[in-house]
Amino acid sequence: MSGRAIEDLNEDGPVTKMHAPIRLEYRIGAGTAQSRFLRGVAEGKLLGQKCPVCSKVYMPPRGSCPIHGVPTEEEVELPDRGTVTTFCVVNIPFSDLAPEVPYVCAQVLLDGADTALFGLIAGMPAREVRMGLRVRAEWAPREEWTYNLGNIKWWEPTGEPDADYDAYKDYI
Amino acid sequence: MGDGAGETLIDEHVLEFPGGYKRSVGPVVGRFLTGLRDQQLVGVRTPAGRVLVPPAEYDPETSAAVGERPEDFVPVGPEGVVTTWAWVREPRPKHPLDRPFAWALIRLDGADTGMLHALDAGTEDAVHTGMRVRPRWRAERVGHITDIECFEPA
Numbered sequence: 001m002s003g004r005a006i007e008d009l010n011e012d013g014p015v016t017k018m019h020a021p022i023r024l025e026y027r028i029g030a031g032t033a034q035s036r037f038l039r040g041v042a043e044g045k046l047l048g049q050k051c052p053v054c055s056k057v058y059m060p061p062r063g064s065c066p067i068h069g070v071p072t073e074e075e076v077e078l079p080d081r082g083t084v085t086t087f088c089v090v091n092i093p094f095s096d097l098a099p100e101v102p103y104v105c106a107q108v109l110l111d112g113a114d115t116a117l118f119g120l121i122a123g124m125p126a127r128e129v130r131m132g133l134r135v136r137a138e139w140a141p142r143e144e145w146t147y148n149l150g151n152i153k154w155w156e157p158t159g160e161p162d163a164d165y166d167a168y169k170d171y172i
Numbered sequence: 173m174g175d176g177a178g179e180t181l182i183d184e185h186v187l188e189f190p191g192g193y194k195r196s197v198g199p200v201v202g203r204f205l206t207g208l209r210d211q212q213l214v215g216v217r218t219p220a221g222r223v224l225v226p227p228a229e230y231d232p233e234t235s236a237a238v239g240e241r242p243e244d245f246v247p248v249g250p251e252g253v254v255t256t257w258a259w260v261r262e263p264r265p266k267h268p269l270d271r272p273f274a275w276a277l278i279r280l281d282g283a284d285t286g287m288l289h290a291l292d293a294g295t296e297d298a299v300h301t302g303m304r305v306r307p308r309w310r311a312e313r314v315g316h317i318t319d320i321e322c323f324e325p326a
Contacts, residue, residue: 015205015315021192023266030181038181094190147181 030147033063036075038147044139048113050074059113060149080137080152082110082117083163085171089126102126108135108155109171116171117149123156131172132162200229200239209315213249213307215283223248225283226317249280251306251326256286259296268322274299278323290322298325 030038033049037060040047049061049072056065057076064071087106090098104126107116121129122138135155145151197205200216204227207214216227216239224231224238225248231238238244257276263269268290276299277286292308293299304326313319 015202015209016196017194018197018205018316019192020195022187022189024185024187026185026187028183028185030183032180035179035181147183 031063033061033072037061038149040077041149041151042145042147044142044145044151046078046080046110048076048078048110050076056114057112058115059110059117060115076112078110078112080110080139081158082108082113082135082155083168084121084129084131084133084135084155085109085116085168086131087121087129089129104129106135106155107171109168114171119152120154121156122154130162132165132168134158134160134163198229200227203227203239203245205315205317208317208319209313211309211313211319212247213280214245215248215280217244217246222284223282224285225249225280225287246282248282249307251304252278252280252283252287252323254291254299254301254303254305255279256301257291257299259299261296268318272296273322276305276323278305289317289320292322292324 037047046059047061048057048059049063050057051065051068051070051072052074053065053068053070056067057078058065058072059078061072085107087104089102089104091102093101099120104121106119106121106129108119109116121133121135134157136158137152138154138156139145140151140153203216204214213225214227215223215225217223218231218233218238219236220231220233222231222233223246227239227245229237229239255277257274259272259274260267261272263271263273267273269292271292272295274291274293274296275288276291277288278291279286291299291305305323306326307320308322308324310319310321
């Protein structure tokens with residue numbers, strides 16, 4: 001059983017520690033809105049959805065507007081570029097699956113969107129990442145695309161001037 | 173993730189902390205686990221005289237701390253009695269046995285509470301409330317509840 005490879009924890013003295021492996025396997029249904037979004041991602045498209053009342057564009061879409069409680073059925077294709085609204089430099093390695101540290105997690109507000117997407121920032125030193133940075137998606141090779149936002153490997157600086165704070169201050 | 177066009181996409185996810193995590197067990201549960209490693213079953217006596225197995229750090233009735241003195245720990249078992257049980261027809265990959273078995277609450281001799289463990293009884297018909305059982309110990313023990321492989325009819 002999985003709890004057993006732990007002799008080194010306690011050796012011959014009193015037992016003071018135990019290993020607690022945790023693993024959860026589950027099937028998840030993406031739902032209608034996210035399925036449409038992920039089918040778009042599989043073709044290299046970023047499809048948001050617009051609220052018919054307030055015109056906010058949700059990215060990724062959840063199928064309804066949380067402010068007005070109405071379905072968001074109008075689909076809006078957004079460009080694969082946007083603005084970093086906020087970010088975090090990760091300096092602690094915690095998983096073989098994560099990138100080599102330091103790396104940068106960021107919220108990227110696509111042009112035309114009213115909610116920000118999570119993504120990694122690359123192509124520049126971590127210390128130079130900043131709010132307002134203009135970025136574009138770096139896509140994985142097309143033959144690797146699947147129904148996963150991981151099709152975008154990371155976001156890289158476009159070289160444009162930083163966005164004015166006023167342009168994204170309502171999205172932080 | 174498959175795509176039956178127009179339907180909800182379904183994906184198989186795995187959530188896992190790489191390598192798992194370690195936790196401290198505290199002195200009371202630690203005493204119990206140390207006993208298991210030595211092939212001994214140990215309970216803890218509350219101020220009211222009830223014997224809790226597996227031991228708890230607090231009396232569930234009065235919230236008083238228990239197990240603070242060495243003499244609070246008392247040997248129990250190794251045999252016990254099944255107080256309730258549920259039959260598992262199709263064991264899952266992480267279950268302790270790879271054949272049908274029962275999850276059982278077992279009140280060890282000298283204890284006043286039930287301890288959950290697997291009962292290897294062969295068939296559902298062989299299990300009944302009140303039956304006598306005994307632990308089947310692993311040869312190699314490390315101080316974990318799985319040092320008891322399962323219980324079996326006594």
